Amino acid sequence: MSHEIRILTETQLRATLDLDLPLIDRVETAFAALARGGVVMPPVLSMHLPQVNGEVDVKTAWVPGLEGFALKVSPGFFDNPTLGLSSLNGLMVLLSASTGLVQAVFLDNGYLTDLRTAAAGAVAARHLAPEVRVCGIMGTGVQARLQARAAYLVRPYRHCLVWGRDPEKARACAADIARATGARAQATHDPEALVRRSQLVITTTPSTQPILRAEWLHPGLHITAMGSDQAGKAELEPEAVARADLYVCDRVSQCETMGELRAARAAGLMADEPPELGQVILGEVAGRRSAEEVTICDLTGTGVQDTAIATYALEATGGAGTLIET
Amino acid sequence: MSHEIRILTETQLRATLDLDLPLIDRVETAFAALARGGVVMPPVLSMHLPQVNGEVDVKTAWVPGLEGFALKVSPGFFDNPTLGLSSLNGLMVLLSASTGLVQAVFLDNGYLTDLRTAAAGAVAARHLAPEVRVCGIMGTGVQARLQARAAYLVRPYRHCLVWGRDPEKARACAADIARATGARAQATHDPEALVRRSQLVITTTPSTQPILRAEWLHPGLHITAMGSDQAGKAELEPEAVARADLYVCDRVSQCETMGELRAARAAGLMADEPPELGQVILGEVAGRRSAEEVTICDLTGTGVQDTAIATYALEATGGAGTLIET
Numbered sequence: 001m002s003h004e005i006r007i008l009t010e011t012q013l014r015a016t017l018d019l020d021l022p023l024i025d026r027v028e029t030a031f032a033a034l035a036r037g038g039v040v041m042p043p044v045l046s047m048h049l050p051q052v053n054g055e056v057d058v059k060t061a062w063v064p065g066l067e068g069f070a071l072k073v074s075p076g077f078f079d080n081p082t083l084g085l086s087s088l089n090g091l092m093v094l095l096s097a098s099t100g101l102v103q104a105v106f107l108d109n110g111y112l113t114d115l116r117t118a119a120a121g122a123v124a125a126r127h128l129a130p131e132v133r134v135c136g137i138m139g140t141g142v143q144a145r146l147q148a149r150a151a152y153l154v155r156p157y158r159h160c161l162v163w164g165r166d167p168e169k170a171r172a173c174a175a176d177i178a179r180a181t182g183a184r185a186q187a188t189h190d191p192e193a194l195v196r197r198s199q200l201v202i203t204t205t206p207s208t209q210p211i212l213r214a215e216w217l218h219p220g221l222h223i224t225a226m227g228s229d230q231a232g233k234a235e236l237e238p239e240a241v242a243r244a245d246l247y248v249c250d251r252v253s254q255c256e257t258m259g260e261l262r263a264a265r266a267a268g269l270m271a272d273e274p275p276e277l278g279q280v281i282l283g284e285v286a287g288r289r290s291a292e293e294v295t296i297c298d299l300t301g302t303g304v305q306d307t308a309i310a311t312y313a314l315e316a317t318g319g320a321g322t323l324i325e326t
Numbered sequence: 327m328s329h330e331i332r333i334l335t336e337t338q339l340r341a342t343l344d345l346d347l348p349l350i351d352r353v354e355t356a357f358a359a360l361a362r363g364g365v366v367m368p369p370v371l372s373m374h375l376p377q378v379n380g381e382v383d384v385k386t387a388w389v390p391g392l393e394g395f396a397l398k399v400s401p402g403f404f405d406n407p408t409l410g411l412s413s414l415n416g417l418m419v420l421l422s423a424s425t426g427l428v429q430a431v432f433l434d435n436g437y438l439t440d441l442r443t444a445a446a447g448a449v450a451a452r453h454l455a456p457e458v459r460v461c462g463i464m465g466t467g468v469q470a471r472l473q474a475r476a477a478y479l480v481r482p483y484r485h486c487l488v489w490g491r492d493p494e495k496a497r498a499c500a501a502d503i504a505r506a507t508g509a510r511a512q513a514t515h516d517p518e519a520l521v522r523r524s525q526l527v528i529t530t531t532p533s534t535q536p537i538l539r540a541e542w543l544h545p546g547l548h549i550t551a552m553g554s555d556q557a558g559k560a561e562l563e564p565e566a567v568a569r570a571d572l573y574v575c576d577r578v579s580q581c582e583t584m585g586e587l588r589a590a591r592a593a594g595l596m597a598d599e600p601p602e603l604g605q606v607i608l609g610e611v612a613g614r615r616s617a618e619e620v621t622i623c624d625l626t627g628t629g630v631q632d633t634a635i636a637t638y639a640l641e642a643t644g645g646a647g648t649l650i651e652t
Contacts (some may be wrong), residue, residue, distance in 0.1 A: 007431075060371070060373060102417055102433060
């Protein structure tokens with residue numbers, strides 16, 4: 001029996017989908033489903049290609065109650081910029097959750113990943129951040145901008161501080177954030193001052209050495225660390241993770257191998273099993289209990305987010321794209 | 327920088343690609359590359375979905391010297407026939423081996439997998455089977471037919487015997503094989519007679535219990551067992567595997583978890599590391615050394631076959647399909 005498959009390009013997806021509250025809500029629902037059980041989410045398939053300075057990650061998750069499930073292919077080929085190409089590319093395939101038939105192929109070059117990753121930051125801030133006057137962003141890339149926008153949707157801050165190793169890039173990033181949110185935004189050369197002045201800090205770097213020190217923590221701070229997504233990366237000093245009143249993982253099994261929990265455990269800290277974001281969303285674990293607490297959320301990126309964004313994208317794009325009869 | 331992605335459907339692929347010697351040669355070359363080293367082939371990502379009686383396997387392999395590498399998504403949803411749908415579906419994505427950019431998406435519903443699986447059977451027969459007058463096929467499905475055709479291309483037998491649990495299906499399968507090859511083909515109800523009369527036996531069933539007994543082995547026999555591709559399946563009695571003069575895996579790490587080697591090891595047999603098909607192709611390990619030997623090849627299906635068929639398909643289909651600018 002033939003059926004139709006919808007093909008959507010990055011351009012078509014960008015024309016319809018943007019970071020907004022309905023999208024964030026869908027990602028939140030997916031995290032709740034993950035905590036509720038019944039989700040099938042295999043370990044990430046990771047392929048390392050040192051011959052071509054590349055890597056490929058494949059993520060997927062089947063979520064009860066959703067009509068489709070996504071399988072995402074994320075190649076990163078880090079010599080591409082010398083050819084004028086982006087390092088990150090890839091696509092998502094949406095399959096029927098009941099028949100396995102391919103429903104759609106999103107040739108998104110990572111755009112849907114960008115959105116679902118930023119949305120997870122908003123979900124973390126919604127459940128864990130205190131009232132936010134100052135939001136600190138560490139890093140100056142695509143996620144620095146998107147995380148600042150996502151945070152603003154759930155914690156409309158007045159002021160944004162941006163730190164990066166390259167002051168020029170930090171200034172450009174701050175200008176973009178100011179334009180996108182309407183908040184005042186400025187670059188800073190001092191990461192310590194950024195953390196001390198902020199109620200919400202989001203780390204978005206690929207750093208392999210801690211960029212945020214434990215001694216900078218202060219009452220009434222929430223940190224979302226979303227840069228580390230591989231063994232070998234780490235943004236927070238292990239003592240910072242241990243010192244927080246509440247440390248929450250997107251998925252413990254991922255954070256202990258490729259998130260901040262990995263380095264903390266390697267330092268002999270954090271022996272207990274931490275809670276997951278979905279448990280906080282469901283109320284099984286208390287989120288922030290007072291304005292003074294220090295909370296941390298460790299995001300490594302999960303297949304349920306991909307399934308959430310892909311099913312959302314198919315609905316939101318309506319009749320757009322190319323239909324292939326197969 | 328935008329680039330073009332070619333989308334090809336099953337219909338378009340069937341119109342161009344069929345099982346032939348050039349295709350078999352490409353799969354053979356891929357096995358040789360696997361033995362030569364430098365191939366990156368992560369373990370299969372396997373997703374079990376008991377809620378919907380389904381499963382999804384993802385395979386991939388990066389092969390030195392090839393311009394692309396495939397990532398294959400194979401869903402099997404076994405309640406589909408009640409809806410008039412095929413159980414097996416899926417697609418292959420071909421990515422550039424140097425930049426990771428998506429080059430093509432083959433919406434093949436498993437057709438390319440069928441071809442590359444049959445081709446591996448031909449490669450095994452070419453290097454391991456003696457002269458073949460009678461070819462025995464166990465099983466009556468798509469692979470029964472394709473394996474018989476593939477074997478005929480490298481060992482043009484005069485007679486084909488087909489055994490299956492359902493005599494009606496065995497007769498239909500034999501008729502199809504006779505039509506496709508020109509050989510005489512007939513169904514038999516007696517698997518023992520089939521094995522005793524054949525110089526080449528190919529087992530193509532999803533059986534979880536041995537269908538081929540060790541006592542049926544005889545001098546001058548080659549067996550290719552390609553049905554088992556999951557823990558829990560097995561077609562050969564473990565003693566048959568142990569009794570062969572030469573037992574060859576497509577990939578040892580796969581055969582010991584989902585091929586015939588798994589059950590043989592569980593029975594306390596086959597403690598040594600067996601050779602792989604690519605080593606035989608390269609001449610690192612001797613294949614058949616006399617007309618009297620008993621040889622067995624255990625095929626579980628590898629990512630290098632997918633990469634071989636996908637790169638071949640992109641070349642062979644020329645300008646066919648739909649071009650998507652992204």
